[in-house]
Amino acid sequence: MKAMMMGFAALIVISVGAYFGLQELGFSTDARNAGATVRLD
Amino acid sequence: MRTLLCILALCLALPVAAQDDTPIPDRSATGGAQTLEDIMARQRGEQVAPKTGDAAGAARDLSGQLGTLGGASDPELWRQLRYGSADVTVSSGGEVASVLMQDGGMAWLEFRKGPLATYGGYLLLGTIALLAVFFVLRGRIRLDYEKTGRTVTRFKTFERAAHWLLAGSFILLGITGLLTLFGRMLIAPYISKEFNATLLMGSKFIHNNVAWAFIVALIVVFCLWVWHNIPNSTDITWFAQAGGIIGSKHPPAKKFNGGQKVIFWSVILLGASISLTGVSLLFPFEFPMFLKTFDILRSAGINELPFYGPLPTALAPHEEMQYAQAWHAIVAFVLMAIIFAHIYIGSVGMEGAYDAMGSGEVDEAWARQHHSLWLEELEEKAKAAPKDATPAE
Numbered sequence: 001m002k003a004m005m006m007g008f009a010a011l012i013v014i015s016v017g018a019y020f021g022l023q024e025l026g027f028s029t030d031a032r033n034a035g036a037t038v039r040l041d
Numbered sequence: 042m043r044t045l046l047c048i049l050a051l052c053l054a055l056p057v058a059a060q061d062d063t064p065i066p067d068r069s070a071t072g073g074a075q076t077l078e079d080i081m082a083r084q085r086g087e088q089v090a091p092k093t094g095d096a097a098g099a100a101r102d103l104s105g106q107l108g109t110l111g112g113a114s115d116p117e118l119w120r121q122l123r124y125g126s127a128d129v130t131v132s133s134g135g136e137v138a139s140v141l142m143q144d145g146g147m148a149w150l151e152f153r154k155g156p157l158a159t160y161g162g163y164l165l166l167g168t169i170a171l172l173a174v175f176f177v178l179r180g181r182i183r184l185d186y187e188k189t190g191r192t193v194t195r196f197k198t199f200e201r202a203a204h205w206l207l208a209g210s211f212i213l214l215g216i217t218g219l220l221t222l223f224g225r226m227l228i229a230p231y232i233s234k235e236f237n238a239t240l241l242m243g244s245k246f247i248h249n250n251v252a253w254a255f256i257v258a259l260i261v262v263f264c265l266w267v268w269h270n271i272p273n274s275t276d277i278t279w280f281a282q283a284g285g286i287i288g289s290k291h292p293p294a295k296k297f298n299g300g301q302k303v304i305f306w307s308v309i310l311l312g313a314s315i316s317l318t319g320v321s322l323l324f325p326f327e328f329p330m331f332l333k334t335f336d337i338l339r340s341a342g343i344n345e346l347p348f349y350g351p352l353p354t355a356l357a358p359h360e361e362m363q364y365a366q367a368w369h370a371i372v373a374f375v376l377m378a379i380i381f382a383h384i385y386i387g388s389v390g391m392e393g394a395y396d397a398m399g400s401g402e403v404d405e406a407w408a409r410q411h412h413s414l415w416l417e418e419l420e421e422k423a424k425a426a427p428k429d430a431t432p433a434e
Contacts, residue, residue, distance in 0.1 A: 003198045003401065007205025011213075011254040014206075018253035027324070 065090045125357055137326045137358045145356075149363035157367065158222055161374040168378040172385045182286065182391040184406055192402035193419055200265055201401050207258035207308070213251045215377050217244035222370065252319050259312045269296045270305040275414065285411070286386075296415040304383050311376040318369040322362065329361035331368075 022028065068076055079089050121127035122141050129139040196204070220228070221244050229237035278292050279299035285291040292298075297305065321328045335352040338344075345351045356364070387394050393407040408416040 001399065003201030004205040004399075006198070006202040007207075007258075008209050010202065010206045011209045011251065014254040014257055015247075015250040019250045 140357050140359060143357040143359050145360040145363050149360075149367065152367060153222070153370075154226070157370055158226065161370065162223070164374050164378050165381070168381045172381060172390075176385070176389065179286070181389065184392050184404075185289075185291070185410055186406040188407075189405045191405045193405060193408050193416065194401055195397040195403045195408070196401045198401065201398055203258055203261045203265060204398055206254060207262050210251050210255035210258055211312075211376075211380065213247055214255055215373070215380075217248040217251075218370070218373055220244045221248065249323060252316075252323065255312070256316045256320075259309065259316060263309050266297070266305060267309075270302045272299075272302060275299075276302060291410050291413075293413045294411065294415065295418070296412060298412065300386075304379065307376065307379045311372050311379075314372050315369055315376065318365045318372075321365045322369060325362055326358045329356070329358065331361050331364040332356045 066076065066078060068074065068079075070076065075089075083089050118127060122129075123144070125140055125143065127141070129141060131138040220240055224237045224241050224244075228240065273295075275292075275294060276299035279294055282290045282292040284298060284300045286300075317330065321330055332353070332355070335354075335356075338346075339352060343352070353360075387398065391411075393403060396403050396407070405416065408419075
């Protein structure tokens with residue numbers, strides 16, 4: 001059970017890390033696919 | 042005679058009078074030319090008021106607004122747009138946005154809501170039904186030996202955590218993927234479109250971010266267990282005896298038996314294929330891979346595929362995405378069906394199997410029955426180790 005919880009905790013950490021990491025690196029949809037004349041938000 | 046002529050003149054004038062009575066709709070948007078409503082009314086068989094105003098002149102004005110090509114149809118231009126050879130300049134979106142039309146979209150949409158959803162759904166439901174029938178016929182695979190009370194470590198904590206990372210992420214990705222595919226068909230009509238929309242927004246968010254956890258786990262699991270999953274001669278015996286699942290024999294096996302190796306390589310190869318197409322979808326148009334794959338197949342002498350036809354020699358960026366989505370879903374359906382069988386045998390299908398990934402400790406009787414060669418290796422190692430040696434953990 002401990003190992004299962006560790007696996008699920010790692011799942012959350014990696015997913016949240018990927019979300020914020022990609023945002024920081026400029027890989028959000030609007031950063032990649034919109035120009036100055038297009039606003040997606 | 043005069044009376045007769047009057048009646049004839051009246052008869053001829055009546056239809057004109059009736060036509061003139063037809064109300065003239067507002068045609069200011071087209072400058073007096075026919076509108077969409079006129080076309081629809083004509084199709085319904087209704088009387089349509091005649092053109093009014095200077096329609097031709099209004100069309101000339103519209104042409105002026107449309108630029109040098111005017112409102113006239115230019116077949117060559119439309120052909121160029123259709124086949125992606127038109128010289129298109131866009132203000133944003135780069136090369137991809139310059140593709141104004143591509144005709145793969147409808148075929149992809151029809152495939153996605155047709156064969157993909159239908160046969161994918163049948164595959165999953167059919168697998169569940171088969172496993173249920175198998176459980177009824179075979180029952181739970183019980184231990185033939187009495188439990189000894191002595192246990193051996195089957196998987197260490199790190200290995201089990203990696204397994205659950207892979208399992209947890211795959212289940213989340215599977216559920217959110219199925220919601221994305223079936224939501225419009227099975228949720229929106231019966232619950233509400235708004236509920237389905239909210240569910241899909243959440244599904245997309247989870248799917249896109251949990252994907253990274255799946256990829257990490259896949260790499261870790263591959264590194265941990267690849268050595269144990271290289272096929273060898275014991276697998277032939279294992280398959281010849283159907284792994285002991287059918288019948289009463291229990292073929293010898295090392296740490297991973299033939300069936301587990303099939304699961305392992307299915308997860309690794311199909312999981313890698315799902316991951317690659319998933320990354321291609323996560324970063325649209327950045328990693329096109331299907332035309333390159335088709336080129337490799339062609340160079341290997343494969344020019345067409347069964348149930349598909351000749352391989353395309355050119356793909357628009359959007360078609361690359363459509364192929365990536367279709368392949369991603371097809372392979373995911375197959376892997377889900379395999380994982381259903383894995384979950385079955387690791388839980389209700391076999392007594393003691395869950396302990397391997399639960400506590401990591403399995404009874405010696407279980408190990409002797411299902412992985413006798415592995416248990417013998419452990420016993421030989423224990424004998425070879427000095428008696429006063431301190432265990433590493």
